[in-house]
Amino acid sequence: MEVAIFLCVLLVSIAIGIPIAFALMMCGLALMFFLDMFDPMLVAQNLINGSDNFTLLAIPFFVFAGEIMNVGGLAKRLIDLPMRLVGHKAGGLGYVVIIAAVIMASLSGSPAADTAAIAAIMFPMMVKANYSGPGSAGLIAAGGIIAPIIPPSIPFIVIGVTAGVSISQLFMAGIVPGLLMGVALCIVWWLKSRNFTTSERATGAEVWAAFKASIWALMLPVIVIGGFKTGVFTPTEAGAVASVYALIVSILVYRELKLKQIYDALLGTAKTTAVIMLMVASAQVSAYLMTIADLPLLVAELLAPLTDSPRLLMGLILLVLLVMGMVLDLIPIVLILVPVLLPLVREAGINEIYFCVMFILCCSIGLITPPVGNVLNVVSSVTKVPFERAVLGILPYAGILIVLMFILLIFPDIVIVPMEYLTAR
Numbered sequence: 001m002e003v004a005i006f007l008c009v010l011l012v013s014i015a016i017g018i019p020i021a022f023a024l025m026m027c028g029l030a031l032m033f034f035l036d037m038f039d040p041m042l043v044a045q046n047l048i049n050g051s052d053n054f055t056l057l058a059i060p061f062f063v064f065a066g067e068i069m070n071v072g073g074l075a076k077r078l079i080d081l082p083m084r085l086v087g088h089k090a091g092g093l094g095y096v097v098i099i100a101a102v103i104m105a106s107l108s109g110s111p112a113a114d115t116a117a118i119a120a121i122m123f124p125m126m127v128k129a130n131y132s133g134p135g136s137a138g139l140i141a142a143g144g145i146i147a148p149i150i151p152p153s154i155p156f157i158v159i160g161v162t163a164g165v166s167i168s169q170l171f172m173a174g175i176v177p178g179l180l181m182g183v184a185l186c187i188v189w190w191l192k193s194r195n196f197t198t199s200e201r202a203t204g205a206e207v208w209a210a211f212k213a214s215i216w217a218l219m220l221p222v223i224v225i226g227g228f229k230t231g232v233f234t235p236t237e238a239g240a241v242a243s244v245y246a247l248i249v250s251i252l253v254y255r256e257l258k259l260k261q262i263y264d265a266l267l268g269t270a271k272t273t274a275v276i277m278l279m280v281a282s283a284q285v286s287a288y289l290m291t292i293a294d295l296p297l298l299v300a301e302l303l304a305p306l307t308d309s310p311r312l313l314m315g316l317i318l319l320v321l322l323v324m325g326m327v328l329d330l331i332p333i334v335l336i337l338v339p340v341l342l343p344l345v346r347e348a349g350i351n352e353i354y355f356c357v358m359f360i361l362c363c364s365i366g367l368i369t370p371p372v373g374n375v376l377n378v379v380s381s382v383t384k385v386p387f388e389r390a391v392l393g394i395l396p397y398a399g400i401l402i403v404l405m406f407i408l409l410i411f412p413d414i415v416i417v418p419m420e421y422l423t424a425r
Helices: 004-014 020-034 041-049 053-070 076-086 091-107 111-128 131-146 152-165 167-193 204-230 235-253 261-294 295-302 310-325 328-348 350-369 374-383 387-410 414-421
Strands: none
Touching: 004 020, 004 235, 020 261, 020 328, 041 261, 041 374, 053 076, 053 111, 053 152, 053 261, 053 295, 053 387, 076 091, 076 111, 076 167, 076 204, 076 235, 091 111, 091 131, 091 167, 111 131, 111 167, 131 167, 131 350, 131 374, 152 167, 152 261, 152 328, 152 414, 167 204, 167 350, 167 387, 167 414, 204 235, 261 328, 310 328, 310 350, 328 350, 350 374, 350 387, 350 414, 374 387, 387 414
């Protein structure tokens, strides 16, 4: 009965347009009334406890770093380097999009921000070169969802806090799957673009000039990942380092950052952080009541026959996440399902870091699938390609990413072994 009440209140709240944060609080309140333990102080206490976590400070730092990079010249120079390297090949602009997406993902961890920056710069160039508008928009959107997988990833921070696992290990575990996503997109683009015209190859001097101009931006992921590997700083401290570094480079090296842009970046950071933190705090209310009502135990009993087959259980979870990803954003799915599924995952003996990486990968695909597709909506807004046409352009890329996800399901060591090697001291 508790499961039915939770799901009904959640689905009805979402259906009538209540924001996810308040829908989660309403789920908690509904369980309170059902359990005859309504107490406003419990709601307030869990709201405070949900956001009172030092690790969550990494979110505004990395969001701010991403905002600064997009307006301070770092993003533009990071796109210019792959343009010089592979822009001359058949379909070269597509490869530039993918490489730029991987590099940008290693800087900010925000799929919407990365996608908007790449779309604004690359889409006009692709249209001018007679590339398909919907196909170009689809490729840019698909590249944008690499950001939640490659460190520093904001979704990894949220799921790490929610699941109580090492965020540093999550960051290390995301490197190989994120790179494989880029390779998968390159394969599809190669099959589609072999007949595209080529442009003039850049000279060695031009490539060297582009590399020198982008070296300051390229150093940021080296500093962040190197700091994790050596244990110099925590994820929160890494966010602070990234923010300060982006500011220094934008102001003193590239000299493109204006005072008004810093204010806009701070304002955008505050808005994004407020939305995420309210959802995290609200999820704590429902998570507390779910624990009191033994919802994780009820779900575990329901799926208990599958615990003897971890791969089958993981496959079922991924299928559920694919469906949920079509109608919900990534962060709400994490906050709703992880507390329920984690006890079952532990009982089945599934590696928790692997589970979290696969969870985020699957939910990321939902960012480009209709009818919601938040990242696809961002691309549609920036490029002016109608959403329904962008959906057609995204299909082959979403398909190859789903195939990659199930390859990682069959061969989990692709995720686990590199993570163990990178986190070994």
